[in-house]
Amino acid sequence: MARAQAGWIAGTVAAALIAAGAVTYAVAGDDGSGVEAPTADSADAGFARDMAVHHQQAVEMSYIVRDRTDDEDVRRLAYDIAQTQANQRGMMLGWLDLWALPKVSSDPPMTWMDMGSMPSEGDGALMPGMATDEELAELGRLNGVQAEIFYLQLMTEHHQGGIHMAEGCVSRCTVGAEKRLAEGMVQGQQSEIDLMADMLEERGAEAGS
Secondary structure, eight states: OHHHHHHHHHHHHHHHHHHHHHTTTGGGTOSSSOOOOOOTTSHHHHHHHHHHHHHHHHHHHHHHHHTTOOOHHHHHHHHHHHHHHHHHHHHHHHHHHHTTOOSSOSSOTTGGGTOTTOOOSSTTOOSTTOOOHHHHHHHHHOOHHHHHHHHHHHHHHHHHHHHHHHHHHHHHOOOHHHHHHHHHHHHHHHHHHHHHHHHHHHTTOOTTO
16 A cells, blocks of 8 residues: 555656746745735744755655665655655745845744744754754664664654644745645645555554654
């Protein structure tokens, strides 16, 4: 079942990237609608900045595991996650450019969700679901099934944190296209969580174990 689900996800990646690219400039308020660009302290800007960082770690983890296993299902999933999230990250950084807003902020991560005082779970874990530097190093030391299991566990937690952030944008962001992108993230990442649960079960493991 995991192989069939992986094929379905892979088949939708190209369409998702095309659809995402179609809204890149419209979301910036450059579509002639007269909509003002968001401010630096808005949820729209905060989500774009924070999710770009969150996505970058998912890309990094995905490329690490592709070097640590020969399993085609895991390598295919990792490739799909890396490509999708790298594309979305580029879009969000592009929006910040078009809004003439900085890509970094002096405010703590998640301030736009009123979670700026949230304690870090370790170096590198700046936001919900993010892996620590120690966990990334551990992933880079593992091989084969051990690497597959640890990656699937880390990415499940990463997606859960990403969904929480995307739901925050859905409720707080004001730019329609950005809210729709966030809704798509919720749906897409939940589908991948379900797939990863099956893949972990096949390997005699479960999320968070």
